[in-house]
Amino acid sequence: MAIRPGGELATRPLHFIWIADCSGSMSTDGKIQALNNAIREALPLMRSVADDNPNAEVLVRALRFSGGAEWHVKPTPIGEFKWTDLRAHGQTDLGYALNMVAEELRIPPMSERALPPVLVLISDGQPSDDYIGGLEALMHEPWGKKAVRIAIAIGEDADTDVLQQFIGHPDLKPLQANNPEALVRHIKWVSTAVLKSASSPASQAAGVPLLTHMPLPALPPASDPTLVDDVW
Amino acid sequence: MHQLLPLGTTVQSASGHPCTVETFLGGGGQGEVYRANLVDRVLALKWYFPEQATPAQRNNLEVLIRKGPPSAPFLWPLELAAADDFPGFGYLMPLREPHYKGLVDLMKRRTEPTFRALATAGMQLAQAFLDLHTQGLCYRDISFGNVFFDPETGAIQVCDNDNVAIDRAVDSGVLGTPRFIAPEVVRGEAAPSTQTDLFSLSVLLFYLLHIHHPLEGRREAEIKCFDLPAMNRLYGDEPLFIFDPHDEGNRPVPGLHDNALAYWPLYPQSLRDLFTRAFTAGLHDPEERVRESEWRAALGQLRDTIRHCEHCGAENFHDVGRPADEPFACWHCDQGLAPPLRLRLGREQVVLNRDTELFPHHLDRLRRYDFGAPLASVQPHPQHPQIWGLNNRSATTWVITTAEGTTRDVEPGRSLTLAAGVKIRFGNLEGEIHR
Numbered sequence: 001m002a003i004r005p006g007g008e009l010a011t012r013p014l015h016f017i018w019i020a021d022c023s024g025s026m027s028t029d030g031k032i033q034a035l036n037n038a039i040r041e042a043l044p045l046m047r048s049v050a051d052d053n054p055n056a057e058v059l060v061r062a063l064r065f066s067g068g069a070e071w072h073v074k075p076t077p078i079g080e081f082k083w084t085d086l087r088a089h090g091q092t093d094l095g096y097a098l099n100m101v102a103e104e105l106r107i108p109p110m111s112e113r114a115l116p117p118v119l120v121l122i123s124d125g126q127p128s129d130d131y132i133g134g135l136e137a138l139m140h141e142p143w144g145k146k147a148v149r150i151a152i153a154i155g156e157d158a159d160t161d162v163l164q165q166f167i168g169h170p171d172l173k174p175l176q177a178n179n180p181e182a183l184v185r186h187i188k189w190v191s192t193a194v195l196k197s198a199s200s201p202a203s204q205a206a207g208v209p210l211l212t213h214m215p216l217p218a219l220p221p222a223s224d225p226t227l228v229d230d231v232w
Numbered sequence: 233m234h235q236l237l238p239l240g241t242t243v244q245s246a247s248g249h250p251c252t253v254e255t256f257l258g259g260g261g262q263g264e265v266y267r268a269n270l271v272d273r274v275l276a277l278k279w280y281f282p283e284q285a286t287p288a289q290r291n292n293l294e295v296l297i298r299k300g301p302p303s304a305p306f307l308w309p310l311e312l313a314a315a316d317d318f319p320g321f322g323y324l325m326p327l328r329e330p331h332y333k334g335l336v337d338l339m340k341r342r343t344e345p346t347f348r349a350l351a352t353a354g355m356q357l358a359q360a361f362l363d364l365h366t367q368g369l370c371y372r373d374i375s376f377g378n379v380f381f382d383p384e385t386g387a388i389q390v391c392d393n394d395n396v397a398i399d400r401a402v403d404s405g406v407l408g409t410p411r412f413i414a415p416e417v418v419r420g421e422a423a424p425s426t427q428t429d430l431f432s433l434s435v436l437l438f439y440l441l442h443i444h445h446p447l448e449g450r451r452e453a454e455i456k457c458f459d460l461p462a463m464n465r466l467y468g469d470e471p472l473f474i475f476d477p478h479d480e481g482n483r484p485v486p487g488l489h490d491n492a493l494a495y496w497p498l499y500p501q502s503l504r505d506l507f508t509r510a511f512t513a514g515l516h517d518p519e520e521r522v523r524e525s526e527w528r529a530a531l532g533q534l535r536d537t538i539r540h541c542e543h544c545g546a547e548n549f550h551d552v553g554r555p556a557d558e559p560f561a562c563w564h565c566d567q568g569l570a571p572p573l574r575l576r577l578g579r580e581q582v583v584l585n586r587d588t589e590l591f592p593h594h595l596d597r598l599r600r601y602d603f604g605a606p607l608a609s610v611q612p613h614p615q616h617p618q619i620w621g622l623n624n625r626s627a628t629t630w631v632i633t634t635a636e637g638t639t640r641d642v643e644p645g646r647s648l649t650l651a652a653g654v655k656i657r658f659g660n661l662e663g664e665i666h667r
Binding site (some may be wrong): 054 | 235259334336337340341344345347376377411439443444448453455456457458459488489490491494495498544545546547563564661
């Protein structure tokens with residue numbers, strides 16, 4: 001009879017937060033639909049990465065921002081996470097959104113012990129409010145500073161300078177998604193490779209400079225330049 | 233998220249045969265693995281990301297393919313593969329058998345093997361790395377993802393062998409996987425070698441038997457954000473064994489590290505001593521690390537000291553170093569257990585359970601560990617099932633001397649009744665049954 005004591009390997013929570021721009025401009029050219037689709041596409045892969053990781057308890061949530069911001073999905077274990085469609089209208093209140101993320105990263109409600117949170121900001125435009133104040137509030141929180149911050153720019157109108165400030169590291173650039181295929185690729189990369197390295201880094205190669213305090217895997221292959229501007 | 237080779241693609245093996253990509257199996261840091269069909273033989277095909285498909289990787293694979301696998305558990309590169317329409321290259325290897333489970337399954341308790349299967353898996357792991365190191369090769373990236381085991385038998389398979397290299401000869405750039413990397417490699421003072429493999433092997437064995445990391449105690453509990461600098465401190469700059477007998481500063485914290493607290497006291501002192509050496513002296517001095525042959529012997533002994541609780545059936549370990557008159561209770565049901573019937577073979581002891589089998593290494597120290605064909609097994613008497621005996625499944629006749637001094641032959645196929653005081657001559661080695 002197989003009886004052994006104890007339970008599963010001890011884990012730490014890993015908070016994965018989508019911060020999605022739902023401003024009016026996201027409703028043009030099917031951008032918001034493409035984002036909904038990309039996240040749905042990536043979910044099974046994200047589940048499988050979490051399933052293979054014995055060290056992390058992955059909790060996913062999503063914040064939508066337009067005029068103001070609101071939690072679209074509350075913290076949910078990855079196994080139970082379901083995506084409901086985002087809709088686009090209104091302004092681009094990024095500052096409001098970052099303030100809300102900052103509040104959630106405060107201890108409490110955050111636990112004292114965790115893995116570095118992963119924050120993924122997806123935007124197609126320019127902030128319409130005081131985003132600097134929001135970013136300062138975020139970076140004021142220890143968990144905000146420690147977070148692995150990734151940004152995806154949708155289309156050519158996205159303000160990459162703002163996204164770069166959010167990332168806060170000169171060598172790590174916003175991922176540019178000029179078409180739905182590139183968006184799917186980037187979303188898949190953050191939900192698999194980045195999720196993996198933030199919780200249980202894969203084997204390490206010598207001489208690879210660290211872009212953040214967690215090793216990030218190689219970026220996905222650059223999109224085919226002939227595709228740029230083709231779709232939106 | 234496969235993106236390198238579309239399903240249905242045909243690549244060419246180095247021997248000139250077409251190989252068709254059938255399904256995507258998984259991706260890692262270096263490339264993607266597919267199930268592929270090479271002339272009606274189903275194999276695994278690993279294809280490298282373009283930036284990983286380097287001449288150095290290719291040369292290394294050629295060396296490994298030429299050398300061949302160190303032993304059967306290695307799913308070794310068989311031949312290189314290339315394709316006209318896709319950049320880079322890949323290699324073919326045997327496919328892992330589906331009933332093998334990953335160590336992640338063990339950590340997440342999705343598989344519940346017996347202690348016997350785990351001890352066997354540990355022995356086989358030690359044997360596999362001994363075989364690899366004997367060839368002058370080192371693995372460099374021992375971790376959860378690379379080892380699979382059969383939860384019924386404890387047989388193992390070792391995957392991802394493309395980073396194996398001649399010890400200290402090639403700098404492939406692979407440092408290992410955090411939590412498994414030797415402290416001197418974490419600190420950047422040494423490159424991976426067979427000596428650092430020994431550290432990673434010890435960590436893997438500790439995980440196998442404790443479902444916990446040997447350095448994660450109070451110091452881990454005090455870390456808020458478990459990021460890379462924190463990991464480097466815990467596993468590199470300030471490593472301290474959670475059961476260091478001379479420094480209690482990193483003991484497991486109840487509520488956070490319960491597995492370590494639950495498993496550690498179950499094991500015989502000799503095994504705990506070995507882990508202690510591996511993670512105290514062996515943390516700082518690679519020459520003090522526990523060698524594969526020592527692990528193999530210790531885990532073989534662990535396997536031999538398993539005794540089932542007569543009340544609840546749980547596996548307990550009979551500690552041969554424990555005084556016989558010291559009371560012993562089952563860890564699971566807490567009921568007292570009398571000392572089990574044992575067979576003393578030289579310095580070793582084998583507990584005689586209803587399912588005990590003796591293998592070549594038990595009866596001849598020079599024989600290789602092989603759990604394929606037992607030479608003896610405990611069996612009930614066919615007419616009197618309450619009487620248990622040791623059945624001779626070898627090809628040689630044993631000679632026994634009973635407690636009263638009578639000698640008898642036990643020909644192949646016959647059994648002797650298990651009773652304290654019986655001496656058995658198995659060829660060169662004499663054993664004695666005692667309680």
